[in-house]
Amino acid sequence: METDSDTITQDSASEAAAARWIDCLARISADRDLVAYKALFDHFAPLIKSFAYKIPSLQESETFGEDLVQETMLKVWTRASTFDPGLSSPGTWIFTIARNMRIDLLRKQARHSVNTVSLYQDDDDSSELDMEDIWFEDETSDVFNLLLQERTRKQVNESLLTLPPEQADILRRVYLEDKSHSEVAAELHLPLGTVKSRVRLALNKLKLVVDR
Amino acid sequence: MVKYHPDVRYLTDYSAGSLPQSQALCVATHLHYCNSCKARVRELNELGTVLFTRQQPVAVESAAFDNLLSRIHSDADHKPEQPASVPSRDSARQSTQSTLPRAIAKLCKDNLDSLNWQSIGKQFRFAQLKLGDRQRETSLLHIKAGGAVPRHRHRGDEITVVLQGSFSDQEDKYNIGDFIVRTHGEIHRPVASQDEDCLCLSTLDAPIQMSNWLLRLLMPFFNKQPGQRSASFG
Numbered sequence: 537m538e539t540d541s542d543t544i545t546q547d548s549a550s551e552a553a554a555a556r557w558i559d560c561l562a563r564i565s566a567d568r569d570l571v572a573y574k575a576l577f578d579h580f581a582p583l584i585k586s587f588a589y590k591i592p593s594l595q596e597s598e599t600f601g602e603d604l605v606q607e608t609m610l611k612v613w614t615r616a617s618t619f620d621p622g623l624s625s626p627g628t629w630i631f632t633i634a635r636n637m638r639i640d641l642l643r644k645q646a647r648h649s650v651n652t653v654s655l656y657q658d659d660d661d662s663s664e665l666d667m668e669d670i671w672f673e674d675e676t677s678d679v680f681n682l683l684l685q686e687r688t689r690k691q692v693n694e695s696l697l698t699l700p701p702e703q704a705d706i707l708r709r710v711y712l713e714d715k716s717h718s719e720v721a722a723e724l725h726l727p728l729g730t731v732k733s734r735v736r737l738a739l740n741k742l743k744l745v746v747d748r
Numbered sequence: 749m750v751k752y753h754p755d756v757r758y759l760t761d762y763s764a765g766s767l768p769q770s771q772a773l774c775v776a777t778h779l780h781y782c783n784s785c786k787a788r789v790r791e792l793n794e795l796g797t798v799l800f801t802r803q804q805p806v807a808v809e810s811a812a813f814d815n816l817l818s819r820i821h822s823d824a825d826h827k828p829e830q831p832a833s834v835p836s837r838d839s840a841r842q843s844t845q846s847t848l849p850r851a852i853a854k855l856c857k858d859n860l861d862s863l864n865w866q867s868i869g870k871q872f873r874f875a876q877l878k879l880g881d882r883q884r885e886t887s888l889l890h891i892k893a894g895g896a897v898p899r900h901r902h903r904g905d906e907i908t909v910v911l912q913g914s915f916s917d918q919e920d921k922y923n924i925g926d927f928i929v930r931t932h933g934e935i936h937r938p939v940a941s942q943d944e945d946c947l948c949l950s951t952l953d954a955p956i957q958m959s960n961w962l963l964r965l966l967m968p969f970f971n972k973q974p975g976q977r978s979a980s981f982g
Contacts (some may be wrong), residue, residue, distance in 0.1 A: 570817070577813050581806030589806060604809055609816055628797040635765040636798065643769075643880055664878050669851040671765065672774045681790070688794040696798065704789060711799045716766045717757045732757050744791050 550555045553579075557626035564616040573613060576630075580612075581605045590712040591642075604641060608634045622682055625689070636667040638714065688744070695742050703738035706731060750782045750925035758927075759785060763792035770879050770886040770951040773851055774907045776962065777949050780849035781925030829886070848911065852949065860947075863888065871895025871940075874950075886951040891915060891940035899937040904953025906930045913946035915939060 560576045563569035588604040589595055613631050619629055696704065709720050721731045754762075754775055761767040762775040779786045847853075848860075855877050856863050863875035872895060874887045884904075891897060895911070908928045915922055915938045922928055930936060932953075940946035 577816070581808045581812065583800060583803055585806040585808050586801045586803040587800060588805075590803075601806065602809055605812060606816060606819070610819060613816075613820055615824040624793075625797070627801055628793055631797045632793060634800070639765050648803060664855055665769075665773070665851055665880075666971075670769065670772045671762075672776065684787075685790065685794055688791050689798060692795050696802075707795070707974045708799060710760055710766065711796050712803070714764070714766045715938060716761045716768075718919065719766070732755075735760055736756055738936055739760070742793060742795065744788075 554625050554627065558621045561612075561616045561619045561626060564613065565619070576612065577609055580630050581609060584630075587634055587712060588638065590708075591638075591714050600641065604638055607637045607641065611637065612726050624682075625685065628685070632671070636671050639671070640667050642714070656720065692742050692744070699738055699741055703734050703741070706734045707738050710735065749923070750778075750927075752922065752926040752928055753782065754778060754786055754927045759788055760792055762917045763789050763796055768881050768884060770881040770884040771907060773877075773879065773886065774909050774949060774951055776851055777911070778925060778927040779910045852911070856888075860888070865890070868898060872897050884951050884953055886949070887945075889948045889950050891938065891946045891948075892941055893945050894942045896937055896939045905930055906950060906952045909949045911947040911949060914941045915946045915948070916941065924955040 553698070557576060557579075560569075560572035563572040585598070585601040588601040591600075594600045608630070612630060612691045619626070623629075624632075690693075706720060709715050709723075710717065715723065717731050717735065718728060720726075721728045724731070758775055762772055779789060807955065823946065830916065848856075848858075850947065860875075863877075865873045865875045867873040871892045872890070874889045877886045879886050888911075889897065889908075892915075906929070908922075908930070910922050910924050910926045910928075912924065914924070917936045917938050921941070
């Protein structure tokens with residue numbers, strides 16, 4: 537149904553689907569409804585796995601994708617009651633959990649590999665912060681926000697396909713492949729300023745960032 | 749009124765999750781004081797969501813859902829949280845919002861005095877924060893009212909966010925919430941305003957083998973590698 541990643545028809549379908557995912561999360565929260573959970577899983581798990589393998593260095597890893605699916609979907613189960621449809625869409629909520637869990641898994645892996653080299657005595661000095669202390673969900677719930685978010689999503693969906701390929705490519709690298717601007721610049725052998733301006737042009741085109 | 753904001757590069761990398769933890773902490777701290785950047789991040793998160801949902805799905809292993817169910821059934825920790833049992837963001841917020849951003853409050857356990865402060869002279873002290881980011885050093889800096897930070901040259905890029913009070917350098921005056929980036933090689937000498945102590949969060953790109961802010965601060969004067977001595981973390 538929604539297997540083609542580049543069709544516009546997906547937009548309206550996903551708008552309609554949002555209502556369904558909101559209902560699923562409410563049923564998990566109220567009744568621990570496994571049917572609702574399975575429906576969410578079937579839709580989002582393959583996207584989460586895809587998101588995991590966008591990181592080039594992990595494409596050889598056999599477990600990373602499944603691990604990210606497990607950890608993210610487990611959080612969806614335990615946190616379902618904290619989902620607030622007045623705060624974000626289900627898609628945004630699950631995306632931010634997947635993003636945070638990916639950061640978390642990557643960090644654990646990095647720590648593990650540092651440990652094996654044993655460069656440091658204080659290797660277990662992991663941060664005292666959880667990902668969610670830094671990448672927190674927005675805490676203010678109001679209808680105005682939600683309307684803005686919906687409008688933004690629509691705008692982005694509509695104008696994403698009109699971006700010049702090099703701008704769309706950079707957005708994908710930044711958002712999906714876990715690369716900072718500096719890393720993208722190094723990879724494409726471009727000056728940091730060029731990457732910054734391409735991102736800025738893309739965001740302007742998506743009407744996301746209006747220069748102050 | 750916040751005047752200096754992170755540029756789009758920082759906000760985008762923050763929203764995408766690729767910003768190093770220490771720099772992300774600086775952005776999150778700025779967001780605590782700045783609603784307009786918060787709104788921008790919210791928009792950028794929507795962009796991330798659109799890109800996420802447009803991906804080509806990748807089939808998961810057939811046993812994946814059953815594995816998940818057995819974890820859910822076997823472990824009491826994986827029960828759905830009830831709204832009441834979720835550590836209330838509201839209560840956490842009430843105790844800290846008026847003073848410190850959430851992550852900073854957590855790092856110092858709501859008590860700045862609990863940090864391991866090291867003084868340089870009588871006007872300036874700093875406390876290193878423990879983050880899982882080895883490429884950078886992150887500290888809280890405290891300058892007494894009217895006091896100055898020792899003049900120093902930046903060896904890496906530094907981000908500073910003002911948490912309390914204000915400070916000035918040769919270019920401008922910076923107030924609560926301001927997000928200031930200084931790049932490699934710049935020399936500056938921040939001075940706190942006369943009427944109030946100044947508290948800042950600072951993160952500095954650092955060579956991995958050196959772990960002491962003070963040593964690096966003084967480096968330009970000694971211009972040689974310190975021994976292998978590594979400074980203690982609180």
